[in-house]
Amino acid sequence: MAGAKALLLLLCAAGAVLLTPAPAAAADDGLTKFKLYWHDVLAGKSPTAIRIAQAASSNSSSTFFGAVVAIDDPLTTTPAVTGSARSKDEVGRAQGTYTFADQATFGLLMNMNFVFTAGDYKGSSLTIYGRNEVLSAVREMSIVGGTGKFRMARGYVQASTVDSGNNSGETVVEYTVYVKPAATA
Numbered sequence: 001m002a003g004a005k006a007l008l009l010l011l012c013a014a015g016a017v018l019l020t021p022a023p024a025a026a027a028d029d030g031l032t033k034f035k036l037y038w039h040d041v042l043a044g045k046s047p048t049a050i051r052i053a054q055a056a057s058s059n060s061s062s063t064f065f066g067a068v069v070a071i072d073d074p075l076t077t078t079p080a081v082t083g084s085a086r087s088k089d090e091v092g093r094a095q096g097t098y099t100f101a102d103q104a105t106f107g108l109l110m111n112m113n114f115v116f117t118a119g120d121y122k123g124s125s126l127t128i129y130g131r132n133e134v135l136s137a138v139r140e141m142s143i144v145g146g147t148g149k150f151r152m153a154r155g156y157v158q159a160s161t162v163d164s165g166n167n168s169g170e171t172v173v174e175y176t177v178y179v180k181p182a183a184t185a
Helices: 002-019
Strands: 032-041 049-053 068-076 090-100 107-116 125-133 139-147 154-163 170-180
Touching: 032 090, 068 107, 139 170
Parallel strands: none
Antiparallel strands: 032 068, 032 170, 049 068, 068 090, 090 107, 107 125, 125 139, 139 154, 154 170
16 A cells, blocks of 8 residues: 555656646747838839739728738838838848738738848848738737748747838838747758
8 A cells, every 4th residue: 555655646746747837948049039120012103012913802891801912011120111212221021922811800811021131131031921910919920931041940920010001101010020040950
């Protein structure tokens, strides 16, 4: 009987060790964190976002369901409105598409590359894919790959709207990037 109690005690202790949460990751968890500002210019002489396809019902939909937009949006280090002109703060371009993919709210399917043309990551890119419910305060999308310094990267971005573009015609979104490049061999 004493042996059974000792075994039970040992199993409970082992279970407690296994169920104890791991300590928080060290400050250097391998993730690189930085912020960028995405400028989606829908109006003016040089828009950076253009509707390229739509369903017959997209214009009558309250959420523009079915519309597809191609983008070549400036990425900058500050939120200042660019008006689509090249800015001294520009470090790259967001190139790809977004699709209005929700019939109930403004839910976009984002498919884009952050292509870095200046700064520490010049010549590199990140591939971002996921749902962007634009009326939410913070949205999270996946980093599914990259090139250059970000070859085979994984991570996520958090997007927060800074300026909805109601006055300027330019939507500005802060992207906080959390990325971990693949280990080099």
